[in-house]
Amino acid sequence: MTHAQHSIPARRGTATRLGAGEAIRIINTHGAQVVDTWAFSADDMGEFMSMEHIRPTLGRIFPTAGDALVSNRRRPILMFEEDTSPGRHDTLIAACDDYRYGLLGCTEYHDNCTDNLHAALRQLGLTSPETPSPLNLWMNIPVDADGRTSWGEPLSKPGDHVVLRAVMDCIVAMSACPQDILPINGAACVPTEAHFEIVGR
């Protein structure tokens, strides 16, 4: 069975509704693109997938296929069902924002995942008062024994994908991260598009 494929344009965000039991396949089309990912309960935008609640629930800072991804009310909201990549995804780093690029030396507005999230939600007629810390798919942030982090390049290859299945009716928002100063989207520092498909029950 083939599924309609939708673009997450380079440097932009998008959001989609998922019914409980439906899944989303998020595809790293060109292989080195970080996709910041959020999930909100369809019944209450105040309940959302939460990195700081996922880490103690899993006892790990890196979620992997098979894990339940919990909300800020500690209920599973998404099941991390499949992962064809080496499975390194980040839970530690906030979504980039215009303040971040200012600190990196930008003097003009820079596309960013925080604004992409809120723009994507507006397209669905929704708003979120918060910017939850995202699940940064394919973002490779090694942590050394002293707790030092570094800005790695993704370990993924073109076409790698993850499948996330909705445990409750929810909204999934994604941003193809526009970071082009640090090498998190590959050594070339060129953000690219990614894709997603809705997969049935």
Next chain:
Amino acid sequence: MTHAQHSIPARRGTATRLGAGEAIRIINTHGAQVVDTWAFSADDMGEFMSMEHIRPTLGRIFPTAGDALVSNRRRPILMFEEDTSPGRHDTLIAACDDYRYGLLGCTEYHDNCTDNLHAALRQLGLTSPETPSPLNLWMNIPVDADGRTSWGEPLSKPGDHVVLRAVMDCIVAMSACPQDILPINGAACVPTEAHFEIVGR
């Protein structure tokens, strides 16, 4: 110069206003008590100390004395000025909440840091729509090479303290964590009181 010492009662929270340039000394009176700590801008409760923004700013998951602790707008809100303890504090773990204790097997209401935060803010006539991920002072969460976390005991000793200096007018809230099932407040699993002092310019 001596300063008036205030209690953070065992299992409870409190909050205080700090003017820019003032500092707070938070004291681990009995040596093994985790104190969940938050800071909010006095001008806008929507701006607060943010763990997910601190980690990429510092390039470390463990803040130490000398570090600027930034807000979700990536501005320093507190300076981490002194630390007499071995300096292990946690940025990874959400504040405990009643959902958490339910998952740990409690069938009745359990005191928790999330409710303590909001109760402490109400005492100042304030509300926060969010429960930011706290700076968990003295909480010792080792992370191994595979990203696995464990529930360590504090490395601190009685009387250890930290000094946090306000960069902007702010509200600092603290909760003496009531966790008595996991050993984060020491092997005895007995939460105790802590203390704080306001230190002048």
